[in-house]
Amino acid sequence: MRDVAARVGLSQSAVSLVYRNAPGVGPETRDRVLRAAEEIGYHRDNAASLLRRGRSRQLGVLFRMRHPFAVELAEHIYSAAEALGYQVVLSAMTDTRSERMAIDELLGNRCEGVLLLGVGSDTDVLRDVARRVPVVAIGLASPTPGIDVVRSDDSRGLGEAVAHLVALGHRRISYIDGGGGPAASLRRRGYRNAMRQHDLGEFAEVIPGEYTEIAGARAAEQILASEQPPTAVIAANDECALGVLDSLIRAGVKVPDDMSVVGYDDSRIASLPFVDLTTVRQDAAMMATAAVKAAAERLDEGRRDPRSVVLPAKLVVRSTTGHALVPAPAAAVPDPGGSAAQQ
Amino acid sequence: MRDVAARVGLSQSAVSLVYRNAPGVGPETRDRVLRAAEEIGYHRDNAASLLRRGRSRQLGVLFRMRHPFAVELAEHIYSAAEALGYQVVLSAMTDTRSERMAIDELLGNRCEGVLLLGVGSDTDVLRDVARRVPVVAIGLASPTPGIDVVRSDDSRGLGEAVAHLVALGHRRISYIDGGGGPAASLRRRGYRNAMRQHDLGEFAEVIPGEYTEIAGARAAEQILASEQPPTAVIAANDECALGVLDSLIRAGVKVPDDMSVVGYDDSRIASLPFVDLTTVRQDAAMMATAAVKAAAERLDEGRRDPRSVVLPAKLVVRSTTGHALVPAPAAAVPDPGGSAAQQ
DNA sequence: GTGAAAGCGCTAACAA
DNA sequence: TTGTTAGCGCTTTCAC
Numbered sequence: 001m002r003d004v005a006a007r008v009g010l011s012q013s014a015v016s017l018v019y020r021n022a023p024g025v026g027p028e029t030r031d032r033v034l035r036a037a038e039e040i041g042y043h044r045d046n047a048a049s050l051l052r053r054g055r056s057r058q059l060g061v062l063f064r065m066r067h068p069f070a071v072e073l074a075e076h077i078y079s080a081a082e083a084l085g086y087q088v089v090l091s092a093m094t095d096t097r098s099e100r101m102a103i104d105e106l107l108g109n110r111c112e113g114v115l116l117l118g119v120g121s122d123t124d125v126l127r128d129v130a131r132r133v134p135v136v137a138i139g140l141a142s143p144t145p146g147i148d149v150v151r152s153d154d155s156r157g158l159g160e161a162v163a164h165l166v167a168l169g170h171r172r173i174s175y176i177d178g179g180g181g182p183a184a185s186l187r188r189r190g191y192r193n194a195m196r197q198h199d200l201g202e203f204a205e206v207i208p209g210e211y212t213e214i215a216g217a218r219a220a221e222q223i224l225a226s227e228q229p230p231t232a233v234i235a236a237n238d239e240c241a242l243g244v245l246d247s248l249i250r251a252g253v254k255v256p257d258d259m260s261v262v263g264y265d266d267s268r269i270a271s272l273p274f275v276d277l278t279t280v281r282q283d284a285a286m287m288a289t290a291a292v293k294a295a296a297e298r299l300d301e302g303r304r305d306p307r308s309v310v311l312p313a314k315l316v317v318r319s320t321t322g323h324a325l326v327p328a329p330a331a332a333v334p335d336p337g338g339s340a341a342q343q
Numbered sequence: 344m345r346d347v348a349a350r351v352g353l354s355q356s357a358v359s360l361v362y363r364n365a366p367g368v369g370p371e372t373r374d375r376v377l378r379a380a381e382e383i384g385y386h387r388d389n390a391a392s393l394l395r396r397g398r399s400r401q402l403g404v405l406f407r408m409r410h411p412f413a414v415e416l417a418e419h420i421y422s423a424a425e426a427l428g429y430q431v432v433l434s435a436m437t438d439t440r441s442e443r444m445a446i447d448e449l450l451g452n453r454c455e456g457v458l459l460l461g462v463g464s465d466t467d468v469l470r471d472v473a474r475r476v477p478v479v480a481i482g483l484a485s486p487t488p489g490i491d492v493v494r495s496d497d498s499r500g501l502g503e504a505v506a507h508l509v510a511l512g513h514r515r516i517s518y519i520d521g522g523g524g525p526a527a528s529l530r531r532r533g534y535r536n537a538m539r540q541h542d543l544g545e546f547a548e549v550i551p552g553e554y555t556e557i558a559g560a561r562a563a564e565q566i567l568a569s570e571q572p573p574t575a576v577i578a579a580n581d582e583c584a585l586g587v588l589d590s591l592i593r594a595g596v597k598v599p600d601d602m603s604v605v606g607y608d609d610s611r612i613a614s615l616p617f618v619d620l621t622t623v624r625q626d627a628a629m630m631a632t633a634a635v636k637a638a639a640e641r642l643d644e645g646r647r648d649p650r651s652v653v654l655p656a657k658l659v660v661r662s663t664t665g666h667a668l669v670p671a672p673a674a675a676v677p678d679p680g681g682s683a684a685q686q
Numbered sequence: 687g688t689g690a691a692a693g694c695g696c697t698a699a700c701a702a
Numbered sequence: 703t704t705g706t707t708a709g710c711g712c713t714t715t716c717a718c
Binding site (some may be wrong): 016053309 | 710711712714
């Protein structure tokens with residue numbers, strides 16, 4: 001920077017002003033500075049800038065690269081952060097990089113806030129971190145106190161999914177669980193409640209699973225092997241639903257004629273024309289914006305009280321759901337007060 | 344750090360030594376320092392450390408989060424870099440973040456080298472960057488001079504794929520192209536050469552496509568609509584192959600009975616049991632290691648001459664390939680000298 | 687609009 | 703083994 005200043009015959013502080021887009025330097029001078037920098041291949045040193053500046057205006061993002069929805073969120077966070085004048089620092093969790101390591105790196109890089117994308121099992125770490133910087137968790141079911149939470153209305157989303165299937169004549173609707181994944185417990189509860197509200201509590205069945213294709217495929221096999229298979233299945237997320245779909249199709253089960261399938265997330269794969277999955281849409285862009293905003297409120301406006309943002313989740317009907325052809329024979333007139341007589 | 348030093352009654356430099364794992368401080372003292380730091384919640388400031396240190400020992404990684412193989416590479420790069428004492432800084436390209444922006448960020452963060460994962464269309468930018476720091480491109484077909492390249496032997500990989508299909512009795516083998524994607528031209532050429540070597544040049548057919556499920560699905564539709572469909576298809580990568588598979592299965596075409604399908608990459612989806620795709624394996628871990636090593640050689644050992652590392656690509660036979668049932672009738676005895684009489 | 691000077695938190699070279 | 707010292711490259715008063 002000294003070199004650039006010397007080259008255009010200015011002081012270093014003038015050049016600094018140019019790079020910060022600060023007022024106090026004419027547009028013509030600005031141009032000259034930029035041109036000189038270009039010529040000698042100068043790049044502003046972020047480390048030095050960070051060190052001297054009071055604030056870094058950096059937001060750390062912690063995520064798993066294998067989670068497609070987290071990736072979608074991360075992409076949107078880039079733009080949301082930029083809009084509020086923040087830079088994004090990515091830190092990925094892998095099998096060899098623990099939550100603690102990834103967060104420590106973020107903190108060491110002077111991030112002023114940390115965004116957690118569907119990550120946050122380690123409550124001890126979270127509490128520590130939250131003491132130092134604002135933490136916003138996206139899609140975390142049970143937040144540690146002091147952490148802001150952004151999630152979609154999973155309960156409502158599953159309600160819509162169940163209602164849609166019921167309207168199509170389905171009664172035997174099973175759910176493939178998300179295990180310990182982000183928001184899995186909320187979705188499971190949403191499913192159970194919805195089934196109960198439709199007087200279908202006795203048909204509610206939660207099949208163990210997780211947020212992966214393979215878990216979905218396994219669950220589908222289990223479903224096909226059962227004596228009274230459901231006529232519709234809701235999977236905890238789209239990847240899981242994809243596994244279900246694939247297993248079903250390979251087994252010769254027609255979707256949606258023989259079985260309806262619903263996913264969750266509306267991630268990219270769901271809308272691929274050859275998948276065309278009925279699913280519950282989470283708006284990644286909206287969630288990203290809300291999360292960045294939550295962090296910015298704490299950082300720029302001094303908010304202290306924790307906030308929980310619940311965004312709408314909405315069913316997107318595509319081609320994997322259809323009318324139930326054959327209502328489960330023994331249950332044409334279900335017994336409302338019934339205990340589990342079927343099992 | 345001063346505070347920590349004061350707390351244990353040492354000088355700042357002693358604490359610094361502890362944090363750098365440098366010799367010159369007893370294990371007992373070390374413990375005391377670490378404990379004191381824990382108590383007051385101290386984290387070493389990376390910006391300051393970076394600023395003062397001569398070298399940053401940071402490697403920048405540029406990639407697209409939507410490319411599954413790039414994600415796999417990125418994960419392996421974390422461990423490969425750690426093994427050589429480097430830290431990784433991620434920078435993702437998105438629709439709103441150009442190559443230039445992403446690289447500038449990396450450079451501003453004092454990365455000593457840049458790893459490009461299947462990215463590098465903008466030759467101007469690359470040339471500029473390569474002048475400043477070592478650049479290693481993984482899976483880049485036509486490198487700018489001065490850039491190291493790591494790729495797998497795509498030509499050989501496709502050779503194996505074609506040979507495998509030929510051995511199963513296939514002759515009419517089509518290829519779905521990768522468009523302008525990383526290494527696409529190499530794979531295309533590999534396919535064409537292999538077909539020629541098996542005297543199948545007249546059956547060679549390159550269907551336009553790209554590295555996505557949707558391109559694969561579209562290509563499959565086109566194949567099914569053609570008068571003389573092939574009995575086997577090789578897709579430019581696994582995502583594309585997945586699109587093909589799905590389209591075929593939905594159209595009632597049995598794989599591999601009616602049609603064989605081969606992918607490329609052996610990414611995670613290929614080995615999912617319900618996909619179980621025959622594919623050409625690129626060893627992500629090996630490529631990551633080679634790329635980091637290439638950068639480290641320039642950085643630590645002063646290598647100047649560009650290097651090109653070509654790693655073996657190997658066919659992995661799974662369940663999407665099988666014997667050709669019905670050899671193309673008119674071509675039971677192909678005419679070796681034949682011009683394109685069929686078209 | 688511009689320049690001089692202080693210092694952000696750390697590391698490295700050296701002295702003790 | 704430990705302490706002293708001088709910056710790394712930038713931003714930021716404050717005086718001009």
